[in-house]
Amino acid sequence: MVDKQSFTEFVLAHQAALRIYVRGSAVKPDFVDDVAQECFLVAYKRFKEFDPARASGATWLRGIARNIILNEARKHARRSRLLHEGLGKILVKQEIHEQNDDQRLEAIRLCLAHLDEQQQQLIKLHYAEEQDAQIIGEQLGMKAASIRKRLSRLRLRLRDCIERRMQGPAESLS
C-alpha cells in the first residue's frame, strides 16, 4: 500500500516538470493536467516498481507520460488530447536534456516581472483567465490576429529570456 502522504509529496515535487514535458509533447493545453494526472495515477499503481537508483522520479514519470502519449497518438480518436497525432509521435521522441525545472520556473518568474503592464495584462488574460485571442481582442479593442502575434512574440522573448537566465547572470527581458 502506497502511503498517500508520501505520494502527494512525490506529486508536488514532480508535477511542474511533468506538466511541462506533457505540454512539450504536443498535448493540447486543456488536456495537460488531465494527461499529467493520468501519469501520476499509473505511477501510484506502480510505485513499488520505482527505483530511484535506476532513474530519477522525473525520468520515470517521463517514461510513463511517453507511453500514454504514444498510445493516444495510436488511438486515432475523434476527440484526441493531442494537437496532432503525428506531431505527438515526433515530439515525444525528442531527446530531452535534463533541466532544472525549479530554476526554469524561477527564471520565468523573473522574466515575467520585467514585462510592461500591457504585456502582463495579456499574459494574465490568456494564461490565468484562459481567454482566447478573440475575446482578449474584444476586451482590449484589438484584432484577434494582433493578439495572437503579440502572444507569439511574447513567448519567443520569454523563451529566450529563460535561456539567458539559465545560462548566465540575470538579465532583463526588455
Added chain:
Amino acid sequence: MTNAQTDGVLLSRIIDGEITDEELQSVIDTEEINAGELRQLLECDELIRQTANQDAAVFAESVQQRIDYEEDGPAFTAGLMLRIKRRQRLVTAGFAIAAVLLVSVAYQLFNQSPAPTHAGYSHSHAFADGSHIHFNDAAQVQWQEDAEKINVNLKSGELQAVIEKERQRPYVFSTAEGSVLVRGTAFRLYQEHAQSVINLTEGSVDVESASETLTIHAPSRVRFQRFAAPQAIPLRKQNLFIITDFMSYDDYLAVIAILRDPSFTLCGIIATAGSVPYNQDVDVVHTEIKQTLEAIGYPDIPVHRGATGINLDATVDVPAVDVLHAFAQANEGRIAIANLGSYQAVSAALIKQYPDTAQRCVLANLARQRKGGWVSARDDGEEAFNYVCNNFPGQLYLLDEQLARQWTSIRLADLDALQSSIGKRIRERVTYTTKTMPIWDQAMFAVLSQACLEANTDQSELVIVKELPAGDPEQRGLRTLKFVP
C-alpha cells in the same frame, strides 16, 4: 518573409491551435517543422501557464481525488449504490453528532453577524432550528437575529433556503426591492437589475414590496420591485426530454436536479451513441441508463433508443423521434429537449422525419466560440451540428461552454440540496470531476442543472448566449453569422 520568420509564424499557429490537421500533416510530411524549437516553445507556454496560475496544490489535490476515485471502482452500479446506502447509514450517526457540534459553533458565529459572504465562494449556513441557507457565488448577504426574528438581507446574488416549519422565530428575507416573510419552506431568492425573484419550491411565503403583500404557495415564482407590487410569474411545468450518451456523474446529477425541480416534467431520456467510451453502442448506452435509473430509484423514467452514431448518416432508424412525435401529438404546448453533448443526430432525424413536431420543440445545445462564429462544443459531430443549427424549425439555443463553465461552481451549490438523494460519495466524485474533467462535461452539468431548462422561462440568469433567429434557415448559417454575447 524569411524562413526563420515563416518558421516562427508556423510554430505559433501550431501552439495556438490555429492550423488544420491537413496543413500540419503536410508540414510533417515535408519535414519543414523544427521539432526542437517547437518543443521549447510549447514548454515555455506551459511554464508561463503554471507561473500565471500557481496551482500546484490544487493539481496535487486533484491527483489525490482521482486516485481515490479509481480505487473506489466504477460509478453508479447497483452494487455500488448499495454500498453507498450502507455507508450512509453509518455516516448518518456520525453526522448527527457532528451536527450538534456544528450547530453550536454556527450559533456562536451567527451571533457575531452581520457576516457578508465573499464573491467567488459559495457556502452554507445552518441555523440552530435546523434551517439552512446556501449562498451562491458572488452573493452579498448580511443577517441579524434578535429575540423577535431572524433577518437575512440579500444585497446581491443568489441564495437558497430551506426553513424548518418548527421554529421559534420568524425569518424575514429582504432585498433592496422588498421582503419575504417565511412560513416554513424552501426557495431560491436572487437579486439583480433592480428586481428580486423568489422561486418557491415548498410551503408558502408572504412577499412584500411597495407596501403590498402577496401570499404565495409552492410551486410558484414571484418578481418584486421597489416601486411595484409583487407580481406572480406564471409557472408552467415544462415537458422535457434529455438526450445523453452515457449516464456519468454530471449527466446523473443533471437528471436528479431536473427531477427535483417543480418546473419540469422529465418525460424521458434518449440514449444515443456517443463519446464515453468512444463509439459506444446505442444498445449498451440504453441498457446502462436503464440500470442506472433503477439503481438510483427512478425505474419509471422511460428510456428510448436514439441514434446509432453522431453524424448525419445516423439519422435513419432513430426510434426516439417516433416517441417525440407521438408525445407531441398527445400533448399540447412546447417540448424542451436538452442535449447533454453535441451529438445532434437525434435532433437532425427529428427535423427530417417530423418537421412539424420539431417546430414545437425548444432545443438547447452546447456550443463553442471560434473565430467569431460558433461551432460544436466538441471536436466532432460538426456535420450534424451545422445541419441542426441551420435547419431546426423550432426554438434553438446555443449555450456557450465557457460561460457554462463559469457557472459550474454556482450550480454545484445545488448539490447541498441534492445531497440527501445523492449521497456523500457522489458529492465527492463531483468535486473530483469538476476539478479535472474536461470543460464540456462541466458545461454539461452547469447547463442541465439550470440553463437549458430555463430556456422557456423569463429568468435572467440564463447561460444562453444566443438565440438563433427563427425563419429563414439561411440566416442561421454558422459560417456567416457572428454573434455577440
